[in-house]
Amino acid sequence: MRRPRSRATRLALAAAVVAGLVLPLVALAASRGNEGEQVNAAPPSFTRDVAPIVQQKCAGCHRTGGVAPFAFEKARDVSSRASLIAAVVQARVMPPWPPGPRSPAYSGQQERTLTAGERATIVAWAKAGGRVDGPARKPLPEEPLELRDGERRLDIAMPAAYRPQAQSGATDDYRCFVLDPKLAEDVAVTSARIEPGASKVVHHVILFRVPAAQASEAALLDAASPGPGWTCFGGTGVEEGGSASSIASALNDASWIAAWAPGWGGGRLPDGAGVPLPAGSRIVMQVHYNLLNGKAPDRSRAVLTVAPASAGLASVRTVLLPAPVELACAQGEHGALCKRTAALLDLSRKYGPAAAFAPSGLLLLCRRNVTNVRPSPVSRCDRRISTPTRILAVAGHMHLLGASIRVELNPGTPSAQVLLDIPRWDFHWQNAYALAEPIRANAGDVVRVTCRHDVTKRRDGAHGVPRTPRYVLWGEGTTDEMCLGIVQVTDG
Numbered sequence: 001m002r003r004p005r006s007r008a009t010r011l012a013l014a015a016a017v018v019a020g021l022v023l024p025l026v027a028l029a030a031s032r033g034n035e036g037e038q039v040n041a042a043p044p045s046f047t048r049d050v051a052p053i054v055q056q057k058c059a060g061c062h063r064t065g066g067v068a069p070f071a072f073e074k075a076r077d078v079s080s081r082a083s084l085i086a087a088v089v090q091a092r093v094m095p096p097w098p099p100g101p102r103s104p105a106y107s108g109q110q111e112r113t114l115t116a117g118e119r120a121t122i123v124a125w126a127k128a129g130g131r132v133d134g135p136a137r138k139p140l141p142e143e144p145l146e147l148r149d150g151e152r153r154l155d156i157a158m159p160a161a162y163r164p165q166a167q168s169g170a171t172d173d174y175r176c177f178v179l180d181p182k183l184a185e186d187v188a189v190t191s192a193r194i195e196p197g198a199s200k201v202v203h204h205v206i207l208f209r210v211p212a213a214q215a216s217e218a219a220l221l222d223a224a225s226p227g228p229g230w231t232c233f234g235g236t237g238v239e240e241g242g243s244a245s246s247i248a249s250a251l252n253d254a255s256w257i258a259a260w261a262p263g264w265g266g267g268r269l270p271d272g273a274g275v276p277l278p279a280g281s282r283i284v285m286q287v288h289y290n291l292l293n294g295k296a297p298d299r300s301r302a303v304l305t306v307a308p309a310s311a312g313l314a315s316v317r318t319v320l321l322p323a324p325v326e327l328a329c330a331q332g333e334h335g336a337l338c339k340r341t342a343a344l345l346d347l348s349r350k351y352g353p354a355a356a357f358a359p360s361g362l363l364l365l366c367r368r369n370v371t372n373v374r375p376s377p378v379s380r381c382d383r384r385i386s387t388p389t390r391i392l393a394v395a396g397h398m399h400l401l402g403a404s405i406r407v408e409l410n411p412g413t414p415s416a417q418v419l420l421d422i423p424r425w426d427f428h429w430q431n432a433y434a435l436a437e438p439i440r441a442n443a444g445d446v447v448r449v450t451c452r453h454d455v456t457k458r459r460d461g462a463h464g465v466p467r468t469p470r471y472v473l474w475g476e477g478t479t480d481e482m483c484l485g486i487v488q489v490t491d492g
Contacts, residue, residue, distance in 0.1 A: 043128035044121045046075065053118050054078055057095050075132040082130025086123045089114060096429040102406075102421040105436040145191050145268055150307050154181050156283065157301035162228045164201060164289035164298065170350045172203070172477040173289040176232035178210075178218050178282055179302070186309035188274025191267065192258030196287075198298035203288040203478060204430075205300055207257040208236050212280030233351040233476045236284045252386075256318040257283065258302070259486075261397075261430040268305075270392060270438070273490055274313035277306065290478045314490040316392065321449040321485030323381035324362035326373055327401065327472035330455045337470035340373065347475050359473045375471070377403075379451040379483035384444065391439045393488040394420040395432035396449070399481050400465045401472065402427060403454040407485040409441055411448045419447075419487070432486065449485030 044050055054062075054072055061068040072078050078085065088094040097113050099106065114122075147153070156179045164173040196202035210218050218238050221230045230237070235250075257275050269275070277283075287300055307313060329338040336342055348356040363370045366381035396405035402425040409417045420433060441447070455472065457465050465479070472481045 043131075044125040045134075046079065046125065046130075046132045047134035049121050050078070050125050051075070053114070053122065057112070057114060057118070061095075075134075079130045079132045082126040086126035089119050089122050092119075096426065098422045098424070098426065098429055098431065099433060100421045100423040102418045103433075104418065104439075107434040107436050109436075145193070145305055147305060148190070148271075148307070150311055151190060151305045154304040154306055155301070156181055156304070158197070158228065158285060158299045160228045161197070161297040161299040162287075164291060164295055166289075166291050167350060170477065171291045171479060172350075173291060174231060174233045174476060175229045175287050175289065176221070176236050177229040177285045177287070178222050179285055180282055181277070181304075183277065183279045183281060186276070186278045187306035188309065188311065188313045188315075189257050189277055189304050190269050190274045190307050190313070191305040193267075193303045194258060194260035195301050195303070196260065196298065197300045198296040200293045201289050201291065201296050202260075202298060202300060203290040204259065204261040205288075205302075206259045206286045207302060208238075208284040208286060209255045209257055209275070209277060210236070210238055210282040210284050211278065212282075214238050215280065215282045218282055218284060232284075232286055233355060236286060238284065251320045251322070251383075253317040254320050257304075259395075259432070267432070267434065269316055270434070272314055273316050273392065274307055274311075275316045276309075288476075288478075292478065314390075314492070316488060316490055319383075319447075319487045319489055321381060321383055321407065321447060321487065322362055322365070322474070323379040323449050323451060323483040323485075324359060324366055324368060325379050325451075325453070325472065325474040325481045325483050326359070326375040327377065327453055327455050327481065328375035329469045329471060330458070333455075333458075333469035335469040337468065340375075340471045340473070343471040343473055346470075347473060347480070351476055355475060358475075362474055377453050377455070379453070380448065381483075382446050382448045384446055385441050387443055388492055389441045389489045390492060391419065391435065391441060391487055391489050393432050393434040395430070395486040396420055396422055396425075396451075397430065397482055397484040397486065398425055398427070398451055398453070399478055400427050401453045401455055401457050401481055403452040405452075405483070405485075406448075406450045407487065408448045408450070409439065410445050420485075432488070447485070447487065449483060451483035453481060453483075 058068075059072055062070065062072040070077065070081075085094075095113060097109070158177045158179070162175060162177070164175065166173045192207065194205050194207070196205060218236070221237055222228075225231065257277070283302075285300065285302065287298065289298070326340075329335070337346060344356045344359065347358075360370050362381075363373065391409070394407050396407060398405055404423050404425050406421045407419040409415075409419055417439060419435075419439065453472075458467050458469070474480065474482060
């Protein structure tokens with residue numbers, strides 16, 4: 001649950017709640033879940049009724065160092081905000097569920113949203129004064145996923161703690177660390193839970209698969225850089241080609257094992273599917289540190305479940321759908337960085353010369369005019385599917401100026417399907433969404449990602465948005481921008 005951004009918003013929401021609560025309490029009663037439980041006529045108990053809901057549906061984000069603006073660690077942390085919590089719960093603002101009504105059904109949606117009965121319980125408790133009748137039970141530690149037949153766990157962590165740092169003027173540090181799962185046989189990763197060590201500064205984490213043949217190259221990169229790991233803006237830096245064919249191959253199979261971002265991370269793949277991890281492979285953990293939130297030392301870790309290759313699981317791969325970002329300064333804004341050339345030079349200064357070529361490469365990839373660039377708040381790119389495919393999960397990624405994102409299959413045709421639609425993007429509530437039913441795509445079908453950005457978000461500077469006017473391009477930093485669709489698929 002997130003705090004409304006202004007006092008006016010809080011007052012307006014609180015007023016709405018007060019107006020709604022003039023109804024008799026019985027009118028607020030509703031069945032809890034699908035079992036038909038009724039909210040008691042007496043005020044709900046904090047310990048018995050409210051605390052379990054908070055622990056199950058809220059505590060994952062409302063924890064020390066979590067993505068939410070305050071933690072729910074003691075009973076008074078909840079009771080002192082009873083009216084505010086009731087307001088955002090009744091308004092269905094919290095817990096956040098970003099996909100809009102055009103999105104398909106996703107697995108686990110019920111576990112991440114409140115039932116009508118749970119909302120009624122919280123509102124009734126707040127109306128009765130939000131009193132505490134006993135200590136809040138401490139959230140139980142996250143249970144490890146139950147192992148399926150033949151599976152085992154791999155618990156791997158960064159080799160040592162790392163304190164993030166960045167070049168002068170930059171606010172982001174991308175660092176790659178080699179993890180050795182010590183695999184003597186081929187396996188398939190069936191689930192991944194990534195645990196950021198210093199979640200306040202960890203912007204996101206991606207686990208990349210590195211074949212045994214390239215393990216020595218990863219080791220050399222590590223050895224050549226002082227301290228743990230090495231700087232790795234963009235990819236990992238392990239044998240990345242620059243040809244059109246190699247770029248297309250990398251986008252069609254990004255070698256991702258799993259990823260974590262604020263509000264979500266990892267999860268179990270569907271039965272019968274796994275990410276291949278051959279014997280001798282290494283894992284590169286790429287951590288993006290956002291120094292706007294400090295420079296705390298971090299030692300992130302990952303817990304994987306793996307099945308033997310003999311299980312015959314379908315191979316899962318991650319397809320990346322990037323689109324160019326070309327955002328001019330807003331009307332009335334002026335400054336040296338409002339010129340595209342100056343913005344390109346700034347990217348090169350912060351992240352190296354290769355960063356300045358990415359915007360042009362994306363324009364070419366998406367068949368846009370490189371010589372006559374026209375900035376637009378809307379970014380779009382189409383990719384054609386080359387082989388029959390089953391789409392298992394979908395995600396979208398933008399940064400602080402993002403406004404909305406949509407991923408579609410065959411848009412504008414009779415067979416069009418929305419894979420993911422987030423009409424109100426919030427950088428702090430990112431997620432990957434597993435489809436309740438996989439969607440089949442045929443060779444020749446088109447997947448489109450469409451993003452809308454809003455440069456006027458600079459005016460209030462919320463969430464670290466820099467106020468300095470500038471032409472915004474695709475860039476790795478939190479204060480740059482991206483438009484990226486992410487699709488998890490199997491062949492067939």
